Structures are given as structure tokens and as C-alpha cells.
Amino acid sequence: MDELRSLYRHRQLIAALTARDLKARYRGSILGFFWSLANPLLLLGVYTLVFTRFFPQQVVTPYPLFLFAGILPWTFFSAAVLESTVSISGNAGLIKKVMFPAEALPLVVVLSHLVHFALAIPILLVATLIFMLLGKVTIGVTILLVPVIMLLQTVFVAGVAMTVSSASVLFRDLRDIITNLMQLGFFITPIIYLIDRIDSRPLRALLRLNPMTPFVIAYQHILFFGSLPSLSDTLLMIAYAFVSIATGFFVFDRLRDTLAEAI
Amino acid sequence: MSDPSITVSHLSKNYRLLGTRSQFATLKSALLKRDLKLAPEAGVPALKDISFAVDRGEAFGIVGRNGSGKSTMLKIISGILKPTTGIVSVQGRIAALIELGAGFHPEITGRENVYINGIMLGLTRREIDARFDRIVEFAGIGDFLDQPVKTYSSGMYVRLGFAVAVHVDPDILLIDEVLSVGDEEFSQKCIAKIQEMKYRGVTLIFVTHQLEQVRKLCDRALWLDHGEAAAIGDPARVVDGYLQLVSGTQAAPPKPEEPKVEAAKSDEAPEEERWGSGEVILRRVALTDDKGRELVALGAGTPVTIEMDVDVRAPQTDFVFGIGIYHADGTCVYGTNTELEGLAPQKLDANGRVRFVMPSLDLVAGSYRVDAAVHTRNGRAFDYRRGCIRFIVGSRVHDTGVYRPKHSWKFDGGIDLVATDTLTRNVPASIAEALRETEKKKK
Numbered sequence: 001m002d003e004l005r006s007l008y009r010h011r012q013l014i015a016a017l018t019a020r021d022l023k024a025r026y027r028g029s030i031l032g033f034f035w036s037l038a039n040p041l042l043l044l045g046v047y048t049l050v051f052t053r054f055f056p057q058q059v060v061t062p063y064p065l066f067l068f069a070g071i072l073p074w075t076f077f078s079a080a081v082l083e084s085t086v087s088i089s090g091n092a093g094l095i096k097k098v099m100f101p102a103e104a105l106p107l108v109v110v111l112s113h114l115v116h117f118a119l120a121i122p123i124l125l126v127a128t129l130i131f132m133l134l135g136k137v138t139i140g141v142t143i144l145l146v147p148v149i150m151l152l153q154t155v156f157v158a159g160v161a162m163t164v165s166s167a168s169v170l171f172r173d174l175r176d177i178i179t180n181l182m183q184l185g186f187f188i189t190p191i192i193y194l195i196d197r198i199d200s201r202p203l204r205a206l207l208r209l210n211p212m213t214p215f216v217i218a219y220q221h222i223l224f225f226g227s228l229p230s231l232s233d234t235l236l237m238i239a240y241a242f243v244s245i246a247t248g249f250f251v252f253d254r255l256r257d258t259l260a261e262a263i
Numbered sequence: 264m265s266d267p268s269i270t271v272s273h274l275s276k277n278y279r280l281l282g283t284r285s286q287f288a289t290l291k292s293a294l295l296k297r298d299l300k301l302a303p304e305a306g307v308p309a310l311k312d313i314s315f316a317v318d319r320g321e322a323f324g325i326v327g328r329n330g331s332g333k334s335t336m337l338k339i340i341s342g343i344l345k346p347t348t349g350i351v352s353v354q355g356r357i358a359a360l361i362e363l364g365a366g367f368h369p370e371i372t373g374r375e376n377v378y379i380n381g382i383m384l385g386l387t388r389r390e391i392d393a394r395f396d397r398i399v400e401f402a403g404i405g406d407f408l409d410q411p412v413k414t415y416s417s418g419m420y421v422r423l424g425f426a427v428a429v430h431v432d433p434d435i436l437l438i439d440e441v442l443s444v445g446d447e448e449f450s451q452k453c454i455a456k457i458q459e460m461k462y463r464g465v466t467l468i469f470v471t472h473q474l475e476q477v478r479k480l481c482d483r484a485l486w487l488d489h490g491e492a493a494a495i496g497d498p499a500r501v502v503d504g505y506l507q508l509v510s511g512t513q514a515a516p517p518k519p520e521e522p523k524v525e526a527a528k529s530d531e532a533p534e535e536e537r538w539g540s541g542e543v544i545l546r547r548v549a550l551t552d553d554k555g556r557e558l559v560a561l562g563a564g565t566p567v568t569i570e571m572d573v574d575v576r577a578p579q580t581d582f583v584f585g586i587g588i589y590h591a592d593g594t595c596v597y598g599t600n601t602e603l604e605g606l607a608p609q610k611l612d613a614n615g616r617v618r619f620v621m622p623s624l625d626l627v628a629g630s631y632r633v634d635a636a637v638h639t640r641n642g643r644a645f646d647y648r649r650g651c652i653r654f655i656v657g658s659r660v661h662d663t664g665v666y667r668p669k670h671s672w673k674f675d676g677g678i679d680l681v682a683t684d685t686l687t688r689n690v691p692a693s694i695a696e697a698l699r700e701t702e703k704k705k706k
Contacts, residue, residue: 013382020379024370027411097365098383099342099357257345260338261278 003103003162003249010101014108021112036116037123039079040071047192060194060224062136068124069223070191070216072117073149077157077212078182080113084161085168085175092263102259103252106165110158114150121146124223140226149222149229152241153215159244166255169262189216211240267316267354268435268466269340274313274349276335276490277306309335311490312349317483319354319434320464324481324498326474326505332490333470337361337437340468355434355466358384362439364424369413373404376412377427384431394430401456402426403449422449429456435466454480474502474642497649500538506643507540535651539636539644543579543611547572548635548651560655563626563667569619569652571635578612582645586619587634588626589650596626596665602640625667628658 007014029035048064060066084106094100131137168174189212198204207213214236218229229237310332317323325333338344339351341359366383367376377398381391391398399408402423407415415423429436436457457480461467471477477484477498484501486493488508494501550558553566561567569586585600601608633652638644658667674680 012388013379016379016382016388020368020371020375023375024368027370093362093365094383096338096343097359097362099359100366100383258279260343 003252006101007103007107010104013101014104014111017104017108018111018115021108022115025112037120040068040075040120043071043075044068051192062131065127065131065137066220066224067192068127069220070189072120072124073153073215073219074186074189074191074212076113076117076153077160077215078185079116080110080157081160081164082175082178082182083113084109084165085178087161087165088169088259089172089263095260095263102166102256103162106161107158109165110154110161113157114154117150128223137224138226140222142222142226142228145222145228146219149215149218149237152237155241156211156215156237156244159241159246159248162245162248163251166252166259169259170255185210185212189213190220191216208236211236211244214240266319268319268321269317269354269468270350270352271316271340272314272350274310274336274339274346274351275308276310276332276339276344277308277347279306306347309490310339310346310487313485313487313492314349315485315492315495317466317468319466320461321483322461322467322469322481324469324471324477324484324501325487326471326477326484326502327487327493328509330489331487333487334361334439336487337439337468337470341437353435356385356431357435357437358428358431358433359437360425360428360439361437362424363421363428364412367412367420367424370411372410373408373412373415373423377423380424380427381431384428384433386431398423398426398430401430401452418446418449425449425453429460433465435468436460437468437470439470440472474506477502497536499647500536500649503538503642503644503647506641536649537647537651539638539646541645542575542577543582543637543645544574544576545571545635545637545646545648545651546574548633548648550633550652550654558654560657561624563628563656563658564623564669567621567624569621569633569635571617571619571637572614573611573617573637574614575611578610579639579645580608580611581639582608582611583638583640584617585634585636585638587636589632589634590665591630591632594665596631598634600636623669624656625669626656627662627664627667628656628660629665630655 026035044064044067047067052063087105087109088095088102091105094105095102125143128137128139132139164174164178168178188207188210190207195204195207195213195217198207214229214233217233218237221227221229221233313336315323325336327333335344337359338361339346340353341357341361342353343359343361364376364380366380368379371379377395378388378391381394381398382388386394402419402425404415404419404423407419412420412423438457454476457467461480467480469477469481481498483496484498485495486501486505493508494504547570549570550561551568551570552558552561553568555570558565558567571584583600583602585598585602587598588596590596631654632650633654634647634649635651636644636647638647672680
């Protein structure tokens with residue numbers, strides 16, 4: 001639990017670095033944080049087009065809103081994990097030249113992507129409101145659960161980020177592996193389809209092994225269907241979050257002393 | 264020695280070689296065993312069994328060639344790297360100037376970077392608020408404060424980095440070769456700031472190639488050679504040993520029994536310290552009066568000559584004679600050499616005598632020592648004799664300081680004071696004797 005203590009001790013630093021990250025990213029760009037939305041919106045547009053026009057066999061309506069609920073948490077996960085692979089090696093100066101708590105770096109990446117995610121939620125709500133006015137959907141009170149799921153997901157993502165950030169200092173090709181896994185992961189997570197519509201039982205079980213599955217399903221439940229996530233999904237989320245952060249701390253702790261040398 | 268701020272004992276550091284195939288092994292071993300250290304022999308040794316202690320408020324220099332382990336040493340002290348074996352213990356807050364502005368982000372403003380850098384160095388936001396104006400003033404970057412750091416010149420970048428680091432109020436300041444950056448003016452400012460910090464009791468560790476700085480600023484120095492401690496001790500002596508090596512002279516030192524590693528602090532040692540390459544020797548150095556008689560105790564204002572009998576073993580064309588007079592507490596009273604006074608070397612091809620004549624030596628009572636040296640113009644010693652003469656200045660008056668200008672008191676008007684005999688009251692018998700003798704001579 002040294003990591004936890006260290007992270008608490010450096011909370012001001014982490015907050016300042018996250019703010020710096022966000023500021024630096026959008027300074028000099030006109031559209032500011034909307035760029036962070038460009039990717040999910042593009043995905044949204046493409047898949048909406050494909051599944052409502054090219055192969056009009058919509059699983060759910062309104063399909064764009066369903067997609068939106070899944071794409072946002074997925075983008076948070078994949079962008080944060082991908083970027084965390086270079087969070088340490090990209091800050092070699094800090095690790096080698098300053099007394100710096102290395103564990104802050106992946107966490108800063110996760111937090112700044114969490115901010116993007118959180119800023120996209122109002123846009124999702126506006127979209128939901130528009131569909132509601134068109135009479136196509138209703139908003140449930142379950143939407144109030146979003147912060148809870150976000151917290152669980154953040155813990156999960158932070159654990160993965162800590163693992164990959166430290167490990168990729170030693171395995172430079174980890175980033176390439178993860179880039180490809182993320183492409184695959186997008187399709188084996190029920191984002192563009194409903195897991196219940198899959199007939200093959202073993203395939204469904206396989207999809208459930210993907211740790212992002214219960215999170216995405218939970219978001220779809222509370223944002224789109226207006227229902228509570230199932231008990232099994234809730235337990236799975238808690239379990240994945242716990243295992244992930246424990247693994248993250250474990251791996252980071254073992255690699256920490258070699259980071260400054262191996263970088 | 265009683266109050267060490269940094270203690271390094273039997274420190275060794277091996278860098279592991281990261282081969283492409285060994286990576287899997289290391290990650291696996293990292294996850295299975297508790298640490299990633301391979302067997303100590305399976306790496307490149309960077310430091311070998313180094314031990315030393317640095318007292319609170321001491322300035323400690325580390326010199327050595329590139330790759331000798333200086334920066335590794337600093338990084339281990341600062342906690343950036345972990346020692347392979349051995350123990351490093353540090354008391355107090357450290358600020359490490361290993362690379363100035365290392366934590367700066369180019370896209371955000373100087374102001375924001377000051378805050379982030381300060382937090383990285385362990386300050387809270389409020390503490391930075393309190394120091395902010397001083398930091399900005401010291402850095403002297405003016406209107407650029409609210410510009411992104413990427414627009415800064417390298418000098419401004421470094422100035423801001425230095426300004427933040429020294430205003431952290433560390434107990435220990437580690438400085439790695441950073442004073443050589445920036446212009447002359449800023450460099451002077453940095454040195455003044457460092458001296459101020461030293462005065463306030465901050466422990467300083469320098470790594471530098473600017474040997475003059477080590478000589479001037481440091482109380483002790485460590486010379487690392489291929490990861491081993493080649494010498495620890497008096498900075499002038501350590502620097503000189505290093506210079507000898509760098510200039511490639513392999514001549515034997517004048518005293519073969521001279522210890523290579525000297526662990527004890529040297530400045531209070533009563534014995535003479537001596538080093539040099541030995542082509543020219545100061546066979547005898549003595550303090551004499553105007554009749555050529557050797558003196559050990561003298562009164563203030565006595566005419567005094569420092570005599571150096573010089574033996575030439577190999578003729579030289581590049582040579583400088585120098586003397587220094589120090590108070591027992593280490594304060595330099597006066598130092599000069601022939602180079603400083605514009606005396607160009609003409610020949611040094613046979614034995615001879617050099618005399619440094621002072622018509623009157625106006626010092627207050629106390630013990631003093633004299634350093635005498637003959638060296639090349641770039642500072643490589645042929646023979647350097649530290650503390651080769653020790654002498655006592657006696658006085659009937661216990662005034663303070665080191666220098667006693669010739670003076671007298673005059674009183675006018677309604678003020679009158681009368682002289683009393685201070686001699687018998689204040690001065691030990693032996694010195695009083697010497698004083699009376701000099702006074703008799705004057706009459």
C-alpha cells in the first residue's frame with residue numbers, strides 16, 4: 001500500500017500535472033477539448049451509418065444513442081491505456097533527472113482522460129434529451145449512478161495503466177501489442193451490438209471474460225435502458241477493479257527501482 | 264563529523280545490461296522474485312565500495328572524468344537511483360539540480376511551470392505563493408513569465424529552473440554541472456546564492472568539471488576514478504591529484520608515503536600536507552625576520568620574510584610561486600602568487616631561493632599557517648605544501664579579526680582615556696618575552 005500512500009502524498013502534484021496536461025493539450029487549438037470528442041463522434045457516425053443504412057438490421061433504437069453509451073467508456077479505457085504505455089518512457093527527463101514519483105505519471109494520464117470522459121457526458125445527455133423530445137426514449141433516474149460506475153471504471157483503468165506504463169519501459173513493443181489488442185477489444189466488447197442477441201452460449205461466455213464487458217453493459221443499462229446493472233455485472237466490475245489495481249501496484253512496485261535505469 | 268547530513272557506506276552500483284533477450288528474464292524475475300536486481304556481477308560497475316560522510320553545512324565537491332560515476336553518485340544520493348549494495352542515509356529535504364528545468368512543460372507558461380516545478384520539489388501551493396515573487400525576481404525573466412516556456416531562450420529556461428530549485432529551502436542541495444550554463448552574470452548570482460545557502464547551513468554537493476569552483480566553494484572533495492574513490496579530502500589537494508592525472512604526468516609525488524585515500528578531514532590537522540609532481544621541490548620553507556632568523560612567534564607589525572629553498576629536479580619554463588596565509592580557523596588572510604602579480608617566468612633551471620618579503624605583518628593575535636607552492640600556470644602543482652609553517656602572533660591587545668591596520672587613538676575636547684599596561688595582563692609569558700624582544704629591537 002506504499003503506492004497508495006505515495007499517491008496521496010503527491011495528490012497536489014497529480015492534480016497540478018493533470019491540469020497541466022489538459023492545458024497543454026488544448027493550448028493553441030481552436031476547438032479545445034472537442035478534439036477529444038472527435039474520435040468517439042467519428043466512430044459514432046460511422047457505425048450509425050453502417051448499421052442503419054448499409055445493413056439496416058438495427059438491434060436497438062435509437063441506435064446512435066445506444067452506441068454513444070458504449071463508445072464513451074470504451075474510448076476512456078483504450079485512450080488512457082494506450083497513452084499510459086508512453087507515460088513513463090515519454091517523461092524520461094522527470095524519471096532520470098528529478099526525484100519524481102513515477103506512479104503519478106500513468107495516473108495523470110488516466111485522470112486527464114477521465115476529465116474528457118466526464119466532459120462528454122453532458123453532450124450525451126443533450127443527445128438523450130433531443131431523442132426524448134422526439135418521443136423515442138425516456139431518461140431514467142438510474143443516470144444518477146453514472147459517477148459510481150465511473151469511479152469503478154477509473155480504478156480498473158488506473159490499475160491497467162500502472163501495469164502497462166511500467167512494463168512498457170522494459171518491453172518497448174508492448175505499445176504495439178496493446179494498439180492491436182485495443183482494435184480487437186473494441187469488437188469483443190458489446191459496444192456496437194447487444195450481448196443478449198448472440199446465440200452461441202460459449203461465445204457469450206467468452207465475451208464476458210473481457211473485463212470491459214460488464215462496464216460497458218452497465219453504462220448501457222443506466223444511460224440507455226434506464227435500468228440497473230445486474231448483480232453479477234456489478235460484482236464483476238468490483239472484482240475487476242480490485243484485481244486490476246492490485247496487479248497495477250504489484251507490478252509497478254517491482255519495476256519501480258529499475259525505471260530510472262531502463263528508460 | 265558529529266552531525267552528518269549524508270552518510271554513504273560501502274556503496275556500490277552496477278548498471279544492468281539490458282539485452283534484448285534478457286528482458287524477458289528480467290521481467291519474469293521481477294514478478295516472481297521481489298526485486299529486479301540480478302546478481303551484482305551481472306552488470307557494469309559504476310561505483311565500487313564508496314564510503315564518506317558529509318556534515319551539515321559542509322560543501323562537498325565531486326570531481327572526475329566523464330563516466331567516472333559522479334552523476335550516478337548524485338542520483339543515488341537524491342534517491343533517483345537505488346544502490347546495488349551499501350547504504351545511503353540522508354537527513355533532511357533534498358533539492359537536486361541535476362538538470363535545470365527538467366520538469367518544465369514547453370506548452371504552458373513560466374508561471375504555471377514554477378508552480379508545478381515547486382510541487383515536484385516538495386513544496387505546497389501555498390509555500391510557492393509565498394516564494395513566488397522572490398523566484399521571479401531571481402530568475403529575472405520579466406514579461407516572459409506569462410509566455411509558454413517554449414518561447415524562452417535557453418538561458419531564461421535555466422535561470423527559472425535554478426530560481427525555483429534554490430527557493431525550495433532545501434537542507435541539502437545537489438548540483439550537477441549546472442553552474443556552467445547561463446551567462447557570466449547569472450553564474451555569479453548562482454554562486455553568490457550558493458554561498459548564502461552554505462552560510463545558512465545548507466549541505467552542498469557539487470559535481471563539476473570547473474575545478475576552480477571546487478577549490479573556491481568546497482570544504483572537501485571526492486575524486487572518483489572509474490567508480491572508485493581515488494582521493495577524499497582537502498579540495499585543493501584532491502583537485503590537484505586529479506589535474507596531475509588528467510595532464511598525464513606520472514611523476515612520483517615528493518613524498519612516497521603520501522596516502523592515496525585520506526578519509527579524515529584535513530583542515531584542522533596539525534601536520535603539514537604536501538603533494539605535487541615533484542619536478543620542482545620546495546625543500547625548505549621558513550618564516551624569518553629581517554636578520555634571517557627563523558620565527559615561530561612574533562608580534563604584530565614585525566617585518567617578516569617567507570623563504571623558500573627551491574630544488575630543481577627538471578628545468579621548467581612554466582612555473583608560478585605562490586604563498587597563502589591562513590588563520591587557524593581556516594580563514595584566508597592573504598594569498599598571492601607570481602602569476603597574479605604579473606611576474607612572467609623566465610627560467611627555473613637550477614636550485615635557488617625565493618623570498619616573499621613583508622616589511623610588516625599586521626595581524627591580530629592568534630595562530631596562523633602558511634601554504635607555499637610552486638605550480639604551473641594552470642594550477643598543476645610541482646610541490647604544494649599546505650601548512651608548512653605554523654606561527655603565532657602575540658599581542659598585548661586582544662583585538663579581534665585578522666588584520667590589524669597600523670593605528671592610534673586620538674581624543675579631543677572633554678574626552679580622555681589613559682593607557683594601562685596590557686602586556687602582563689593578557690599575554691602568556693613566552694609570547695610576552697618575544698614581544699619585549701621585538702620592541703627592544705625597534706628601539
